[in-house]
Amino acid sequence: MFKLIFRTVIIIVFAMFISMGLAVWKGGEPFRWIGEKTVNAGRTIQGFGDYIDGVRNRSQQIKKTYDAIKETLAPEKGPAEDKKQ
Numbered sequence: 001m002f003k004l005i006f007r008t009v010i011i012i013v014f015a016m017f018i019s020m021g022l023a024v025w026k027g028g029e030p031f032r033w034i035g036e037k038t039v040n041a042g043r044t045i046q047g048f049g050d051y052i053d054g055v056r057n058r059s060q061q062i063k064k065t066y067d068a069i070k071e072t073l074a075p076e077k078g079p080a081e082d083k084k085q
Helices: 002-025 029-073 079-084
Strands: none
Touching: 002 029
């Protein structure tokens, strides 16, 4: 168990040194690329969220219109009319 924890810590430390080395050697270019892709993904997700909000608003408007038309064509029976049948 100790060997597993020790190896995991060594791998994490090694990955951190490699990342810092790349940042210095390449001038941060790989990290800029990751940052640009993250920003693009965020914009795409935001656009999708706006689309879903639009669909939700339209569905609520359609439901209200449907209920209004339904009430106009066939008004609901009151409690007194239900007992007669």
